[in-house]
Amino acid sequence: MKQLIFTALISVLMPSCSSGNNETQTDDTVNPPQSNFFYGADLSYVNEMEDCGASYKDASGTTKDPFVIFKEAGANLVRVRLWHNPTWTNYSNFDDVKLTIQRAKQQGMKVLLDFHYSDTWADPSKQEIPAAWLDDIDNTPALGTLLYDYTYDTLNALANLNLLPDIVQVGNEINPMILQHGDLVWPIDWSRNSFLLNKGIQAIRDISAEKNKDIGVMLHIAQPENALWWFEQATQNGVTDFDWIGVSYYPIWSTYDLSNVGTALNTLITTYNKDLMVVETAYPFTLTDAD
Known part of the structure; x- marks a missing residue:
């Protein structure tokens, strides 16, 4: 049986846009993480927040590099999202992701790279295909080539900068079929979906072999109850070459x-x-506070 591994958001990061004095707080004792346990956070927003003038403070109110704050609090993993061509923002593109990975590695933390395969957020309510790929949406072989090449080329570019991630997500909250346009199509067309997912996985495996770098493959589903049926269907349809089950867990939903x-x-x-x-x-x- 595999070790159950969680990544937990460490609640010591406090963005602030002011430089006023802060009352000193007592810092909680941080126990070092187990060697086979990841503690981490998604720090995709940090570069943007800092460019907007935000500063980050630890639990004692000391302004520090947020990557240092998380490292000192016991984090050993940073997650970062990547959009294909987000023309609506200057962040979560390749250059921004490159900087985030560099900052994480400078602190000795491992990196989980999250390919959304979209120009914007991908989640259970939408899996919008990148605009540049839209003409091939009904041509599954061509779309698979685009997905493979994009995944491979991105990782190869990171490898050339010594910035390869340690784990790669093939999609984000991929409960529905990936690379759709507009309203989601249900049920999942597994002949299409498994072909596309396996193309992304193959690109990661190829880079891993060529660069002699162990890179874990993750498939990410929103909510445990959905992961139960999704992974059953995925594995029955030939999606088996992955290392990690990634889960979003929001108790309220x-x-x-x-x-x-x-x-x-x-x-x-x-x-x-x-x-x-x-x-x-x-x-x-x-669960005991007044609010």
Whole structure:
């Protein structure tokens, strides 16, 4: 049985746009992470926030590089999202992602690169194909080549900068079929979906072999209850060459609460013999406060 591995958001990062004095707070003791356990956070917004004038402070109110704050708090993994050609923003493109990976590696942290395969957010409500690929949306072989080449070329460019990630997500919250346009099509066309996902996986495997770098492949689904049916269908349709099950877990939207979510996660681990990481989550730090 594989070790259950979570990535947890460490609640010490406090962006601030002011330089006023702060009352000193008592810093919590940080226990070093287990060697086989990832503690991390998605720091995709940091470059943009700093460009907007934000500063980051640790629990004692000391202004620091946010990557240093997370490192000192025990983080050993940084997640970063990548959009294909986000013309509506100057961030989460290749140059921005390159900087984030560089900053994470400077602090000795590992990197999880999240390919959205979209020019904007991809999630269970939308999997919008990059505009540059739209003409080939109904040509699955051609679309597979575009996806493979983009994944391979991106990773190769990072390799040339000594910035290869340690884990790569093939899509973000890919509950629906990937690379769609407009309203989502259900049910999933697995002949198309498995072909495209396997093209992304193959690009990662090829770079990994060529660069002699161990890169984990992750498939990411929103909510444990959806991961249960999705991975059953995916593996039955030939999507089997992956290392990580990635899960978004938001209790407010899930049929599992904090008391029983471990049962679903353990089922995923034991059924597919894969490592598992909760890559997105949000939950209250206390259930006893007045609000």
